[in-house]
Amino acid sequence: MAGKMSPRIASIALVIILVLISSLPALAEESDGETITITMTTKTVLEIELNPTSWEIGQVGPNTEYKTNPEKTWCTMTNRGNCMVNTYIKGDDAVWTESPSVYKWTLSDDGYNGTQIYVLWCLKEDGSSPLIKKYEDGIGDEFYSGLGMGEGNQKQFGLKLLTPPPDYTKGGIGYFSGGGEMESHIIVSGVAV
Amino acid sequence: MNRRIVSMALTIILALIPCLSALAADNSTVTITMLTDKYVEITLEPAEWDIGDVESNTPYVTNATWCTITNEGNCVVDIYIKGEDAVWVDNPSAYTWKLSSTENNGKGVYALWYHIAYDSADSYTLITTIDTHMKKANGEVLQLIGNGAQKEFGLKLLTPLADTETGHFWGGREMKTTITISAVAA
Numbered sequence: 001m002a003g004k005m006s007p008r009i010a011s012i013a014l015v016i017i018l019v020l021i022s023s024l025p026a027l028a029e030e031s032d033g034e035t036i037t038i039t040m041t042t043k044t045v046l047e048i049e050l051n052p053t054s055w056e057i058g059q060v061g062p063n064t065e066y067k068t069n070p071e072k073t074w075c076t077m078t079n080r081g082n083c084m085v086n087t088y089i090k091g092d093d094a095v096w097t098e099s100p101s102v103y104k105w106t107l108s109d110d111g112y113n114g115t116q117i118y119v120l121w122c123l124k125e126d127g128s129s130p131l132i133k134k135y136e137d138g139i140g141d142e143f144y145s146g147l148g149m150g151e152g153n154q155k156q157f158g159l160k161l162l163t164p165p166p167d168y169t170k171g172g173i174g175y176f177s178g179g180g181e182m183e184s185h186i187i188v189s190g191v192a193v
Numbered sequence: 194m195n196r197r198i199v200s201m202a203l204t205i206i207l208a209l210i211p212c213l214s215a216l217a218a219d220n221s222t223v224t225i226t227m228l229t230d231k232y233v234e235i236t237l238e239p240a241e242w243d244i245g246d247v248e249s250n251t252p253y254v255t256n257a258t259w260c261t262i263t264n265e266g267n268c269v270v271d272i273y274i275k276g277e278d279a280v281w282v283d284n285p286s287a288y289t290w291k292l293s294s295t296e297n298n299g300k301g302v303y304a305l306w307y308h309i310a311y312d313s314a315d316s317y318t319l320i321t322t323i324d325t326h327m328k329k330a331n332g333e334v335l336q337l338i339g340n341g342a343q344k345e346f347g348l349k350l351l352t353p354l355a356d357t358e359t360g361h362f363w364g365g366r367e368m369k370t371t372i373t374i375s376a377v378a379a
Binding site: 046047048049050052053054055056057058059060061066075077081085094096097098099102103120139159161163167168170173175176177178179180181182183184185186187188189190191192 | 218219220221222223224225226227228229230231232234266267268269338339340378379
């Protein structure tokens with residue numbers, strides 16, 4: 001084998017020589033041609049818009065159900081981003097705005113109200129009414145999936161709320177220990193698919 | 194760099210790219226507000242201060258925690274206080290002591306103060322016939338937040354100056370006065 005070049009090494013050497021030969025005239029002209037390769041990735045924009053963003057129920061009594069008006073199309077959710085999203089929903093405890101740390105209603109996780117426990121449902125266009133639950137961590141329960149762009153970028157829904165039973169009764173009238181304004185929030189999250 | 198390490202790094206980066214888009218999220222919020230009925234009620238315990246025999250131009254003081262105000266309602270309340278003239282129980286129209294409006298007593302004029310428990314020592318506030326916010330020494334309005342909330346206070350009374358000529362401090366007469374404490378939803 002000594003002194004005899006392998007045909008494979010010979011081929012590589014030939015290619016290098018040919019490349020060099022073709023470069024030589026260019027070098028001789030003192031000019032060069034280089035290329036720049038540009039690559040980019042479009043940025044994903046996520047934006048979920050809700051309209052309206054507040055539900056002012058007004059005066060509420062104990063153990064009573066309240067629905068948005070219209071029931072199932074009260075709120076319009078629009079995908080304002082540039083990608084398809086799955087949406088998730090979660091609720092929160094309702095707090096007494098006078099002093100949130102003193103009095104609150106816990107959000108039910110089983111669909112039943114109780115002493116200082118209230119219930120929230122989502123009223124969907126398909127007639128279903130899933131429970132809205134509270135999640136300390138995470139983004140909540142799956143809501144509408146595959147919310148696209150352009151046509152098909154909107155979904156509508158409504159809400160239903162059941163107040164707790166009274167905390168005490170005076171003169172035959174039931175009262176909550178927190179008299180005044182109660183406030184709660186629902187969070188809808190959109191995640192790029 | 195070792196070719197194997199480069200390959201692993203590339204794999205990790207490629208694996209992270211699809212994860213990043215899945216983790217990206219946007220939140221929107223609906224706020225729900227509702228109004229519950231307010232019910233205002235307070236109680237005072239005790240509701241009587243029987244001083245006994247009093248002398249002219251002499252201060253009488255209760256303990257600083259003598260009276261407890263309790264919020265029996267369901268809302269935040271501001272507390273107001275007012276006093277009135279003291280009258281002779283046997284014949285109210287015949288003999289009275291005027292309630293002072295200046296912190297000074299006088300002939301036929303007595304003075305009343307309150308002190309909120311645990312407030313600055315000796316910080317007494319004058320009680321007049323005008324319904325006024327109860328306040329601490331620093332001007333902070335007294336509020337009872339929610340059902341069961343309590344505050345304690347004491348009273349100080351300074352009897353009128355003696356004046357036997359005009360009969361402004363008759364002996365042996367039972368005098369009576371009333372302090373009104375009211376709660377208003379804040």
